Amino acid sequence: MGTHLCSKLEALSSKIKQASVNGRWREVLTGYSEIHRAGIQFNDPFVFPIVFKACAKLSWLFQGKCIQASLLKRGFESFVSVGNSIADFYLKCGDLSSAIREFDCMTWRDSISWNVIVFGLLDHGFEEEGLRWFSTSRVWGFEPNVSTLVLVIHASRSLRLDGEEVHGYVIRSGFCGIPSVQNSILCRYSECDPSSARKLFDEMSERDVISWSVVIRSYVQSQEPVLGLKLFKEMVREAKTEPDCVTVTSVLKACAVLEDIDVGRSVHGFSIQRGFDLVDVFVRNSLIDMYSKGFDVDSAFRVFDETTCRNIVSWNSILAGFVHNQRYDEAVEMFRLMVKEAVEVDEVTLVTLLQVCKFFEQPLPCKSIHCVMIRHGYESNEVALSSLIDAYTSCSLVDDARTVLDLMIYKDVVSCSILISGLARSGRPYEAISIFCQMKDKPNGITVINLLNACSVSADLRKSKWGHGIAIRRGLAISDISVDTSIVDAYAKCGAIDMARRAFDQIPSKNVVSWTVIISAYAINGLPEKALASFEEMKQKGYTPNDVTYLAALSACNHGGLVEKGLMVLKSMVENDHKPSLQHYSCIVDMLSRAGEIDTAMELIKNLPEDVKAGASAWGAILSGCRNHLKKGIITLEAAAEVLELEPLCSSGYLLASSAFAAEKSWEDVAIMRRLVKERKVRVVAGYSMVLEGSSIARRFLAGDKLSQSDSELNDVVQSLHRYMRLDDTTERRNIGPLGLCD
Incomplete structure (x- = not known):
């Protein structure tokens, strides 16, 4: 090669390298094209990785393939660095099969080769494939670099693999002292084992803002916000690491969970001092959420109104804030403003609006929102559909709610529970019980409570016993006080007051709600004296009656004609600082x-x-x-x-x-x-009476209804009821309840 060509080659090579340093990728490829057009042959393999990097940065897949073809003819692919750069180029252009094919064709491979292929697969979301290649690389004795190892840890977290096994590998490989790797392990533990995350955090010699933020967030997500706030105070007190926007967002979330408006205001002041509230929309959205859940929606609106960089989360947060604070009219006005400013709604917006429809009991808006859900493709969103079912049942559109459930591909336990509750409220208990029997998922406590409520509405003692048995088999009886209380209520509304009392006595840890239910049970079954005795027993055992308890006691006095005692209950309510x-x-x-x-x-x-x-x-x-x-x-x-x-x-x-x-x-x-x-x-x-025929069929009767001669068994029951009702002794008349009469 002549002197002139050598000098020109050196100049162009220098130009390519300098353009690469400055990130001018088009100039890199222009310089390479000049060398190629000039017909200059050069043997510097270190230029080719730069050229393929430029192709990757510009996503020029075709040009990169052409350059690879020319190198293949000239034998440059045998260089490991060139092979690595070609595989990396294909990966960054999204051509994974070509990248793997290039890797397989490489005669020699080093740690960079394995890191390129593993990192590329993981970075593109092929987590299982990436981890498989990572395992293969370890068999061949190659070790990952820090970037690849961080991705491996994140992939194992996404696939819910054993975190301790990954942690052990990090320790054995000598990477445990690297902050980015430690933070990745910390993130891994924070999602499933906060105690291990805290233990690792305490062992870290160098903690950066990511370390602090991860542990604070783990406490908040694991329903231990008090510990999260305590750690934040420790972070500020040490003053070695400055909190960032992510830290403040987690802390505000903790305040929202605790509904602690005072600490929330302090954090707001802290964020103003650091300038976070003006530049970060996540902080402002968290402030709106915190004030809303702390029942200071006016402050939440002020933050929203001062926010210039609003997004859909900002609108959803203030909309949910008004609903949470039961200011539904203002929520409607906020939605109108949202429409006026042409903000595109999402499924969260629709769920919040359904709560507004539920409050106003407006059927037409529910149907309109359902149409919007279908148009936007949200009919597969389980939360949105569950909210729609809830709104439909509250608006007395139970049949529409059932249609929505029937069309759901996966009928989750939440949707079924909501419909069971809605059918029971609508006086259709047997349909509610039918929905429960069709459930494929294991029912939770809420489902069983709704089932027991349906049994109580049916006034069918046999069904209530069946519901009680389900609660026992699911391990919810005795262990869940809400379920236990529902069992008492179901028996009481079926007239089985003795069984209700036995179920009440079996509750290991009673609360004011369970006491209120047994007082109401005696009241609705015509036993006012026992209701008032239970009311006094409750107070003697140290339970403080609430407004509902006083209402149950007053109801007992009302139905028992105990005027003087009723007035005394009202007087004691006022004396105990309860406002009637x-x-x-x-x-x-x-x-x-x-x-x-x-x-x-x-x-x-x-x-x-x-x-x-x-x-x-x-x-x-x-x-x-x-x-x-x-x-x-x-x-x-x-x-x-x-x-x-x-x-x-x-x-x-x-x-x-x-x-x-x-x-x-x-x-x-x-x-x-x-x-x-x-x-x-x-x-x-019209009003009706209901009589339990045999042990399973509840029959309703309107005024003027007549029985056919074939209903001999039911005729006998009705005649018995007539005989009881003619008795003068009120005590004997009260015994009608267990026979099955319910007005």
């Missing part, structure tokens, strides 16, 4: 009205606290009292007017008013009630 709600006052009004003390009940309504307004139930109790005690005059008219104004589309108010006017022989007013029902197109829902 509308439900408590309505119960007292009903109790006084049943006892014929209509004037006293009216006086109570007129003197309710300013923040309590009498509802339809209270006025209905007055109206019922007027009917039963033939209280004539202005009170009946006033009560009827209030009931119809508060519930203009509910048939019970019209029927009750008509009955009260009929008792007063005010036939003109009766005619007015009937005319209003027709004019307002009110759907009249």
